[in-house]
Amino acid sequence: MTDDDTQTGWTGGRDAFGDFAPGMVHYTDAVLFDEVWERNGLSKRDRSLVTIAALTALGKTDQLRFHLGFARSNGVTDRELEEALLHLAFYTGWPNGMSGTTVLRDVIEDDGDDESEQHR
Template sequence: MSEDAATRWTGGKRTFGDFAPALAHYTDAVLFDEVWERPDLGRRDRSLITVAALTAMGKTDQLTFHLDHALQNGVTEVELKEAILHLAFYTGWPNGMSAMSVAKNVFASEA
C-alpha cells in the first residue's frame, strides 16, 4: 500500500479528489480502509482475487494498479503469471492475453 497504516489510504483522493470527491471518499474510506482491512481474508488473497476478477472482466485499466498492489501484498511475479495463465482458460484467451500484456509492462517497470 502506498500509504502507511497511520496515515490511511489516499489513492482515491490523489486520483479523483477534486474531480469526483464522492468516488474518492468511497474508494479510500470504504473499499481500502474497510473492505481490504477485514480480518477474515488477508491482503495477499484479496489481491489474487482482485487480479482474477479484473482479468475475467477484461478491466485492464484497473489491472495495472492491482498487479502492482499484489506485488506489494506479497504475491510474486511467478504466481501472478501463473494465475493469469490459468485464468486464460476460464475467462477467455483474449482476456488472458490482455492481462499478461499489462503484467509484462508492470513487471518491467518494477525492474
C-alpha cells in the same frame, strides 16, 4: 466505520482524482481500502488474487495495472501472477488472459529489472 476503528490513511482515490469526483474518492479511500481491504476474513495477498481474477474476467486492464502492482506489494510473486493469469485464461477467455499477461509484463518492466527479480 466508527471513530474507534483503525483507518489506514489510504489516499489512492484522492491521489488519482484530487478534487474531482469526491464521492468516488470517498468510497475508494474510506470504504473500499479502509474497510473492505482491512477485514479479517482474507489476507491482503488473497484479496489481491481474487481482485485480479475479477478484473481479468471483466477485461478491466486499467484497474488491473494498479492491482498487479498492489498484489506484488502484498506478497504475490511475479511467477505466481504469471501462473494465475495463465490459469485464468482458460476460465475467462484467452484474450482476457493475454491482456492481463501483457499488463503484468508492463508492470514488471516499469518496476525495473532489479526490483522485479526479487519477486520471482
